[in-house]
Amino acid sequence: MTVLITGGTGTTGSRVAAALRGRDVAVRIASRRPAAGQVHFEWTDPATHAAALDGVRAVYLVAPVGVADPAPIVAPFLDEARERGVRRVVLLSSSAVPEGAPGLGELHRMVCASAPEPTVLRPSWFMQNFLGDHPHAYSARTEGEIVTATGSGRVAFVDAGDIAAVAAQALSGGEPHVGEYVLTGPEALSYAEVAAVLTEVTGHPVGHRAVEVEELTARLVAAGYPSDFSAMLAGLDADVARGVEDRTTSAVQDVTGRPPRSLREVVGDAHLSAGVAR
Ligand SMILES: NC(=O)c1ccc[n+]([C@@H]2O[C@H](COP(=O)([O-])OP(=O)(O)OC[C@H]3O[C@@H](n4cnc5c(N)ncnc54)[C@H](OP(=O)(O)O)[C@@H]3O)[C@@H](O)[C@H]2O)c1
Numbered sequence: 001m002t003v004l005i006t007g008g009t010g011t012t013g014s015r016v017a018a019a020l021r022g023r024d025v026a027v028r029i030a031s032r033r034p035a036a037g038q039v040h041f042e043w044t045d046p047a048t049h050a051a052a053l054d055g056v057r058a059v060y061l062v063a064p065v066g067v068a069d070p071a072p073i074v075a076p077f078l079d080e081a082r083e084r085g086v087r088r089v090v091l092l093s094s095s096a097v098p099e100g101a102p103g104l105g106e107l108h109r110m111v112c113a114s115a116p117e118p119t120v121l122r123p124s125w126f127m128q129n130f131l132g133d134h135p136h137a138y139s140a141r142t143e144g145e146i147v148t149a150t151g152s153g154r155v156a157f158v159d160a161g162d163i164a165a166v167a168a169q170a171l172s173g174g175e176p177h178v179g180e181y182v183l184t185g186p187e188a189l190s191y192a193e194v195a196a197v198l199t200e201v202t203g204h205p206v207g208h209r210a211v212e213v214e215e216l217t218a219r220l221v222a223a224g225y226p227s228d229f230s231a232m233l234a235g236l237d238a239d240v241a242r243g244v245e246d247r248t249t250s251a252v253q254d255v256t257g258r259p260p261r262s263l264r265e266v267v268g269d270a271h272l273s274a275g276v277a278r
Pocket of ligand 1: 012030062065094123124
């Protein structure tokens, strides 16, 4: 069985590929700029979908990033996948977006109606947002602060590696995992508490600055995000401030048989191995 990994060069997709290879499953990585061995894939160009889906039985689906309404763009791909006999589709959605809500929530509904064995992953915010090139990581490194509109609201940040472990099981395990899984890390933390962990692990002082939703939207637009997408992201921070992400689930443990990793472990490992959490 070959598994197609859309977003295969990204944060979760690259980890899904590694997890599947670790299980001796054949993977095909889709990219707009494919390296050797990868397949050319562009969500907005259905002509690239057929070759990507050739001989595929399962798909990891990362919607086009930065698009407020991805469902119409993904619909022709799901039609082609169904016609070609793809059984399992594992959609990466978000804990912040319930089935049927605008954006990823519409895609959630569409995947469940289209694929014979649909799994929808609804992870909380990623721990990797504090590593590498993510804006939080960048501002922590360069300005010594993380800026959010979350107030003192808590988030049960989850490791992208744990999301990938769940996805790999759903894509290639003996039994399908039909349904939705809200994925969290082991504890809910405020952004001030995250900043304290980053400070402790890296030795570089980091603080948290709480701003209003309007100011955050303006910052995101200034950083180059489309205005509708920026407003949507800033609105999610307001939801965090209201406490909607202040909970943990047992889904990672239930599916993988091991507990989710903590922020301290994930940031500590990255800091030690590559210095990316400087
Ligand atoms: N960050 C968080 O805290 C968080 C929390 C919950 C849910 N999410 C969800 O996670 C998703 C992002 O997942 P991720 O972080 O794993 O991805 P990512 O690192 O942002 O990478 C996105 C991938 O999508 C590919 N891509 C982008 N536009 C494309 C297009 N038009 N056609 C084909 N491929 C395209 C890119 O590949 P190429 O450049 O190689 O083409 C890239 O590998 C979003 O839907 C977000 O809502 C994020």
